[in-house]
Amino acid sequence: MALSAYKTDRRELRIHENADDLSCDLAEYIAELSEASIKDRGVFAIAMSGGSLITLMRKLCEAPYIKTVDFSKWYIFWADERVVAKSHSDSNYKLAKDSLFSKVPILHSHVHSINDTVTAEQAAEDYEFVIRQLVRTRVISVSEVNDCPKFDLVLLGMGPDGHVASLFPNHSVLNEKEQWVTFITDSPKPPPERITFTFPVINSASNVAVVVTGGSKAEAAHMAIDDIGPDSPELPARMVQPSEGKLVWFLDTAAASKLEGVKLSE
Numbered sequence: 001m002a003l004s005a006y007k008t009d010r011r012e013l014r015i016h017e018n019a020d021d022l023s024c025d026l027a028e029y030i031a032e033l034s035e036a037s038i039k040d041r042g043v044f045a046i047a048m049s050g051g052s053l054i055t056l057m058r059k060l061c062e063a064p065y066i067k068t069v070d071f072s073k074w075y076i077f078w079a080d081e082r083v084v085a086k087s088h089s090d091s092n093y094k095l096a097k098d099s100l101f102s103k104v105p106i107l108h109s110h111v112h113s114i115n116d117t118v119t120a121e122q123a124a125e126d127y128e129f130v131i132r133q134l135v136r137t138r139v140i141s142v143s144e145v146n147d148c149p150k151f152d153l154v155l156l157g158m159g160p161d162g163h164v165a166s167l168f169p170n171h172s173v174l175n176e177k178e179q180w181v182t183f184i185t186d187s188p189k190p191p192p193e194r195i196t197f198t199f200p201v202i203n204s205a206s207n208v209a210v211v212v213t214g215g216s217k218a219e220a221a222h223m224a225i226d227d228i229g230p231d232s233p234e235l236p237a238r239m240v241q242p243s244e245g246k247l248v249w250f251l252d253t254a255a256a257s258k259l260e261g262v263k264l265s266e
C-alpha cells in the first residue's frame with residue numbers, strides 16, 4: 001500500500017504519495033494494533049499528540065473501521081497537551097474530540113484529558129497520578145525494563161524543528177529520566193504552557209508512530225531518520241527509539257524528499 005516501505009526488525013518507514021493514502025494506511029495500522037491489543041489484554045491504551053496527526057487519523061471514523069474497531073475498549077491519553085481550557089481552540093483534547101471521538105463509540109470515562117483548571121506543573125503531576133492509577137489496574141501495562149507505563153501505541157507528529165510531543169530541541173526536559181509526565185512554560189510553538197510525556201515513557205511503548213507530512217519537515221526527517229554520524233545534534237525526533245517496541249514513520253513524499261537511499265519515483 002505504501003509507495004515505499006523500508007523495514008528492519010524494529011523500525012519501519014512507510015512513505016505515501018499523498019495525505020489521503022497516508023491516512024488510509026494509518027487507519028489500517030491503528031486498527032490492526034487495536035485488534036491485537038484487545039485480543040491480548042482486553043483493552044487498547046493509546047496516547048496521541050495534537051496537530052495534523054489528528055486530521056490524518058480521520059479514516060478511522062469511516063467504513064470499515066467504524067464497524068470493525070472495538071472503540072469501547074479504547075483508553076485515550078495525550079502524549080502532550082497545551083495547558084488551556086478544554087473548550088479552547090488550542091486544546092489537543094478539543095481537536096481530537098471534535099474530529100474523532102465524537103464520531104466513534106468511545107466511552108467518555110475512557111478519555112483521559114488533563115486537568116485544565118490548574119497550573120502546568122500541577123496538571124503534569126495530576127496526569128502522572130492518573131497514569132499511575134491505570135498502570136496499577138493494568139489498563140496500561142508496565143515495562144519490565146524500567147517500570148514505566150507501556151502504552152500499546154503512542155502517536156506523535158513532528159515539527160519542522162524536529163520536536164515531538166512538547167519535547168523541543170535544546171530543552172532541559174529532553175533529559176528527564178524520573179518523571180513520566182513533565183511540563184514546560186516556554187514552548188517555542190504557541191501556546192507556551194504544555195505538559196508532555198518524557199522520553200522514558202515514549203520509548204517504553206509497545207508501538208510508536210511518528211506521522212509527518214510536508215516539505216517544511218524534510219530536513220528534520222532526514223536528521224531524525226538517516227545515519228548522520230556521531231556529531232548528530234540532539235534532535236528530539238531522533239531520540240524516539242523504543243527500547244523494546246516497534247517504531248513506524250509515516251511520511252508523505254514531500255517530508256521524505258531528503259531521506260538518503262529512498263527512491264520515490266517508482
Ligand SMILES: O=C(O)[C@H](O)[C@@H](O)[C@H](O)[C@H](O)COP(=O)(O)O
Nearest residue numbers: 049050051052157158159164165
Ligand atoms: O500540540 C502540539 O503542538 C503537538 O503535539 C506537536 O508535537 C505536534 O504534533 C507537532 O508540532 C506537529 O504538528 P503539525 O503536524 O500540525 O505540524
